[in-house]
Amino acid sequence: MAVVNRQVLLKRRPTGAPTIGDFEVVDAPMPAPTEGEILCRTIYLSLDPYMRGRMNEGRSYATPAQVGKPMVGGTVGEVVESRHPGFARGDFVLGYDGWQAYAVSQGVGARKLDPKQAPISTALGVLGMPGMTAYVGLLDIGKPKEGETVVVSAAAGAVGSAVGQIAKIKGCRVVGVVGSREKCEHVVKELGFDACVNHKAEDLVQALEKACPRGIDIYFENVGGGVLAAVLRLINPNARIPLCGLISEYNATTPPPGPNLRPLLVNRALIKGFIVFDHADRLGEFLRDCTGWVREGRLKYREDIVEGLENAPSAFLGLFQGRNFGKLLVRVGDDPTRSIASR
Amino acid sequence: MAVVNRQVLLKRRPTGAPTIGDFEVVDAPMPAPTEGEILCRTIYLSLDPYMRGRMNEGRSYATPAQVGKPMVGGTVGEVVESRHPGFARGDFVLGYDGWQAYAVSQGVGARKLDPKQAPISTALGVLGMPGMTAYVGLLDIGKPKEGETVVVSAAAGAVGSAVGQIAKIKGCRVVGVVGSREKCEHVVKELGFDACVNHKAEDLVQALEKACPRGIDIYFENVGGGVLAAVLRLINPNARIPLCGLISEYNATTPPPGPNLRPLLVNRALIKGFIVFDHADRLGEFLRDCTGWVREGRLKYREDIVEGLENAPSAFLGLFQGRNFGKLLVRVGDDPTRSIASR
Numbered sequence: 001m002a003v004v005n006r007q008v009l010l011k012r013r014p015t016g017a018p019t020i021g022d023f024e025v026v027d028a029p030m031p032a033p034t035e036g037e038i039l040c041r042t043i044y045l046s047l048d049p050y051m052r053g054r055m056n057e058g059r060s061y062a063t064p065a066q067v068g069k070p071m072v073g074g075t076v077g078e079v080v081e082s083r084h085p086g087f088a089r090g091d092f093v094l095g096y097d098g099w100q101a102y103a104v105s106q107g108v109g110a111r112k113l114d115p116k117q118a119p120i121s122t123a124l125g126v127l128g129m130p131g132m133t134a135y136v137g138l139l140d141i142g143k144p145k146e147g148e149t150v151v152v153s154a155a156a157g158a159v160g161s162a163v164g165q166i167a168k169i170k171g172c173r174v175v176g177v178v179g180s181r182e183k184c185e186h187v188v189k190e191l192g193f194d195a196c197v198n199h200k201a202e203d204l205v206q207a208l209e210k211a212c213p214r215g216i217d218i219y220f221e222n223v224g225g226g227v228l229a230a231v232l233r234l235i236n237p238n239a240r241i242p243l244c245g246l247i248s249e250y251n252a253t254t255p256p257p258g259p260n261l262r263p264l265l266v267n268r269a270l271i272k273g274f275i276v277f278d279h280a281d282r283l284g285e286f287l288r289d290c291t292g293w294v295r296e297g298r299l300k301y302r303e304d305i306v307e308g309l310e311n312a313p314s315a316f317l318g319l320f321q322g323r324n325f326g327k328l329l330v331r332v333g334d335d336p337t338r339s340i341a342s343r
Numbered sequence: 344m345a346v347v348n349r350q351v352l353l354k355r356r357p358t359g360a361p362t363i364g365d366f367e368v369v370d371a372p373m374p375a376p377t378e379g380e381i382l383c384r385t386i387y388l389s390l391d392p393y394m395r396g397r398m399n400e401g402r403s404y405a406t407p408a409q410v411g412k413p414m415v416g417g418t419v420g421e422v423v424e425s426r427h428p429g430f431a432r433g434d435f436v437l438g439y440d441g442w443q444a445y446a447v448s449q450g451v452g453a454r455k456l457d458p459k460q461a462p463i464s465t466a467l468g469v470l471g472m473p474g475m476t477a478y479v480g481l482l483d484i485g486k487p488k489e490g491e492t493v494v495v496s497a498a499a500g501a502v503g504s505a506v507g508q509i510a511k512i513k514g515c516r517v518v519g520v521v522g523s524r525e526k527c528e529h530v531v532k533e534l535g536f537d538a539c540v541n542h543k544a545e546d547l548v549q550a551l552e553k554a555c556p557r558g559i560d561i562y563f564e565n566v567g568g569g570v571l572a573a574v575l576r577l578i579n580p581n582a583r584i585p586l587c588g589l590i591s592e593y594n595a596t597t598p599p600p601g602p603n604l605r606p607l608l609v610n611r612a613l614i615k616g617f618i619v620f621d622h623a624d625r626l627g628e629f630l631r632d633c634t635g636w637v638r639e640g641r642l643k644y645r646e647d648i649v650e651g652l653e654n655a656p657s658a659f660l661g662l663f664q665g666r667n668f669g670k671l672l673v674r675v676g677d678d679p680t681r682s683i684a685s686r
Contacts, residue, residue, distance in 0.1 A: 053609075224604070243608050257600030261567070264616035265586050266396075271614045273607035 005030050007070045008099035008312050013055055017251040017320065022055070023071070023313040031104040038087045038107050040077035042097055042332040045309065046124035047073070047316045047324075048158075052250040071099040071312075074129060076113065076120050078336070087112070092337070094123040099312055101332055115337040118291060125158050125327035126301035127290055129276055133244060134162035135286045136279040138220060139170075141242035141272050146171035148217035149236075151208065153227045155196060156183035158301075158327035159244060162290075163220045164193050165299050172218075175211045177204075177227055179322040186325070191300055204230040218242070221271075224249040229259035239269040251320060302326030348373050350413045351442035351655050356398055360594040360663065365398070366414070366656040374447040381430045382447050383420035385440055385675040388652065389467035390416070390659045390667075391501075395593040414442040414655075417472060419456065419463050421679070430455070435680070437466040442655055444675055458680040461634060468501050468670035469644035470633055472619055476587060477505035478629045479622040481563060482513075484585035484615050489514035491560035492579075494551065496570045498539060499526035501644075501670035502587060505633075506563045507536050508642050515561075518554045520547075520570055522665040529668070534643055547573040561585075564614075567592040572602035582612040594663060645669030 004027040011024040033039045054065045054072050065072045075097040079087050084107050087093065092113040097103035113120045118127055125131060137159075144150060150167040154160040155176025164174045164187060176187040176196040184196040195211035197204065208216070208230055215236035221228055224246030231241075249256060264271065293299035304324045306315040309332045318324055347370040354367040376382045397408045397415050408415045418440040422430050427450050430436065435456040440446035456463045461470055468474060480502075487493060493510040497503040498519025507517045507530060519530040519539040527539040538554040540547065551559070551573055558579035564571055567589030574584075592599060607614065636642035647667045649658040652675045661667055 228604075243604060246605055246608060249603070249605065255603035255605055257602065258604045259601050260592070260598035261571075261586060261601045261614065261616075262589055262592065262598055264614060265589060265618075266616070268616045268618055268621060270616070271604065271607060273604075273609070273611045273613070275608075275611055278611060 002101065003030060004028065006101040006309050008309060009069060010055060010065045010067050010071050012067060013057055014251075016253045018052065018055060018317060020313050020317070025310045025313075028100075030102060033081055033083045033104045035083050036106055037104050038079050038084045038093075038110075039081040039102060039104050040075070040093060040095060040097055041080045042075045042077045042101050042103065042309075043092075043335050044076040044121050044124055044305075045073055045099060045312060045330040045332050046075065046128070047306075047312065047319060047328040047330060048130070049245055049247045049250060049319055051316065052320070072096065073098050074124050075103075075332075076123050077103070077333075092120050094128065099309065101309060118294060120335070120337055121303060121305075121329055122294070122301065124329060125303060126162055126294060126299060127287065130158035130327060131162045131290050131301075132279070132283065132286045133276040134159045134166060134220075135290060136276060136282050137242040137244050137274055138163050138166055138218070140279065140282070141270075141274055142167075142218040142220060142240050144170045144172050144218055147173070149173045149175065149212050149214055150218040150220065151175045151177065151212065151216050151231055152220040152222070153177040154222035154245075154247065154322075155187045155193065156302075156325055157222065160220070160222055161187065161191055161301065161326065162299065165191055165293075166290075167218070168192055169293060169298055173212075173214070175208070177208075177223075183325065186302070190302075199227060205233055208234055220244060221246070223247050225256070232259050232261075232263040235263055235267050235269050237267045237269075239267055241269065241271040243271055243273040247320065303329055305329045305331050307331050345444065346373060347371065349444040349652050351652060352412060353398060353408045353410050353414050355410060356400055357594075359596045361395065361398060361660060363656050363660070368653045368656075371443075373445060376424055376426045376447045378426050379449055380447050381422050381427045381436075381450050381453075382424040382445060383418070383436060383438060383440055384423045385418045385420045385444050385446065385652075386435075386678050387419040387464050387467055387648075388416055388442060388655060388673040388675050389418065389471070390649075390655065390662060390671040390673060391473070392588055392590045392593060392662055394659065395663070415439065416441050417467050418446075418675075419466050420446070420676075435463050437471065442652065444652060461637060463678070463680055464646060464648075464672055465637070465644065467672060468646060469505055469637060469642060470630065473501035473670060474505045474633050474644075475622070475626065475629045476619040477502045477509060477563075478633060479619060479625050480585040480587050480617055481506050481509055481561070483622065483625070484613075484617055485510075485561040485563060485583050487513045487515050487561055490516070492516045492518065492555050492557055493561040493563065494518045494520065494555065494559050494574055495563040495565070496520040497565035497588070497590065497665075498530045498536065499645075499668055500565065503563070503565055504530065504534055504644065504669065505642065508534055508636075509633075510561070511535055512636060512641055516555075516557070518551070520551075520566075526668065529645070533645075542570060548576055551577055563587060564589070566590050568599070575602050575604075575606040578606055578610050578612050580610045580612075582610055584612065584614040586614055586616040590663065646672055648672045648674050650674050
């Protein structure tokens with residue numbers, strides 16, 4: 001076993017766009033579990049847009065990351081030592097161990113994973129927080145009805161790709177908004193969206209108008225900026241807009257103005273911010289439905305896996321440039337379930 | 344009886360702020376009811392911000408007013424001739440006869456008023472569309488809970504004054520936003536609001552912060568512009584924002600930008616546009632509750648009555664400058680119920 005614990009620390013809080021210099025890669029001493037604790041070896045680290053908020057001091061829905069401590073984040077790991085009755089050496093667990101190779105925890109909130117059910121990495125993506133975000137945001141706030149038109153931004157991302165496919169399962173017309181031709185092709189050809197708009201290449205209002213001949217009933221908002229303004233010009237009466245993320249604005253030092261809200265008034269429409277953690281009561285249904293859909297091939301996912309914890313900072317910065325394609329993960333350590341499968 | 348029918352026509356569709364020249368006062372021939380129709384003499388005409396939208400050609404939630412025809416609007420009148428089995432001469436009715444002294448209609452949607460129950464003018468205000476807008480917007484979208492803080496803009500207006508008082512009845516802390524010192528005093532001293540902010544005299548964020556020491560749970564939006572942006576900085580988790588009107592923006596030729604929506608995301612908050620006509624199923628409960636509260640003196644109202652139909656255009660323009668104080672009405676003809684009462 002390793003004798004040091006590689007970590008990526010938050011070195012300083014960024015102003016505006018984060019840079020590589022805001023992080024520091026260090027080798028810390030190996031932690032040791034005491035009674036009631038487990039030691040986990042990180043296999044996968046999830047990189048998610050919400051982490052930009054954790055780098056700030058300001059008020060948000062969760063405690064900020066601490067300067068000089070490892071960045072926070074969801075992880076899939078393997079228990080290498082257990083002094084906790086609920087976990088055994090060799091267990092795979094979904095946890096929140098942060099940007100580090102090893103972590104000691106009391107296992108609070110950790111969930112054991114069965115590699116036979118689904119690849120363990122999916123617990124950070126389509127069968128994890130991003131997938132559940134898509135599921136509750138679309139179903140509980142968007143409330144899609146058969147035949148309605150659903151638009152989703154960041155449609156090739158971890159959340160957006162699940163939103164669109166679940167909307168298809170529910171019988172909707174689904175239109176993605178993405179930032180490249182390759183992503184457009186992917187969501188239409190691989191994921192089965194009805195249409196896709198490349199906001200970097202097309203006039204957004206015109207392209208959406210063409211892709212949504214019956215207007216827009218649901219817009220699942222991941223990005224902020226111009227897409228929402230364009231969508232609002234095309235919403236139908238009683239439209240619903242689950243507000244999941246505003247990634248284009250997370251690095252802004254002064255918040256940009258938003259769209260004019262008159263279309264909400266005229267159309268009796270709804271914008272509702274939500275955070276997946278508030279919907280923990282839906283975990284069972286989410287796992288049942290989405291695990292089933294993944295197995296049936298109706299809910300596909302793509303992972304963008306970066307090798308090595310030391311590459312986490314640059315991969316994270318790429319999230320804000322749309323560089324990732326599918327769920328962004330860092331492989332921090334060897335995945336024994338994958339080696340076994342490929343042997 | 345009069346031999347001509349004075350009318351105010353929409354002469355042309357305004358661009359930006361309407362002017363007196365967009366209206367034309369004419370004396371048309373008296374209409375005569377045929378079988379199944381009634382002829383009503385208008386006593387009160389309601390002037391409401393939504394009428395600005397009816398002057399436009401564009402898509403909205405209702406058919407636009409027609410150029411060369413009387414402006415549309417709610418009215419309280421007296422049946423002077425009836426060839427309809429449901430109405431008798433002398434009946435007082437709430438109708439939608441528009442900006443004219445007399446109108447023939449089939450009585451569709453007209454509601455008979457009992458002057459003994461409440462002054463007939465209230466059917467256009469606190470016990471009419473504006474009161475019901477306050478009632479359903481606050482209760483059904485805002486869902487106030489005892490002890491919560493409710494902020495309402497245009498708080499001295501027909502809708503805002505009812506919102507604040509109903510919120511007080513529901514046990515909330517209520518803070519108004521208005522545009523003059525006199526209105527501030529009125530809503531606090533006469534209507535019982537806990538505090539009031541004059542957005543023309545005070546720094547809005549600072550003043551709201553002081554008036555809302557426990558943050559803002561509900562913001563009833565009537566005006567648009569800077570108030571919503573200031574409120575969003577102070578909303579609590581799970582805040583609700585019924586979006587009723589955006590009067591400050593109705594004359595804009597290009598829609599101004601809106602507020603940055605990040606506070607909605609972080610606070611899982613909701614903005615929901617609504618239109619009172621969608622909530623017709625609540626009419627009975629609204630009338631029961633609000634008639635009771637008016638009688639008990641818990642729901643006060645103030646009427647700003649302009650004399651003479653020919654003065655309707657200038658009074659209407661004043662709405663957009665905040666010139667009215669309470670429910671703006673035009674007395675088009677003699678109110679016999681009032682004469683009786685004052686004799």
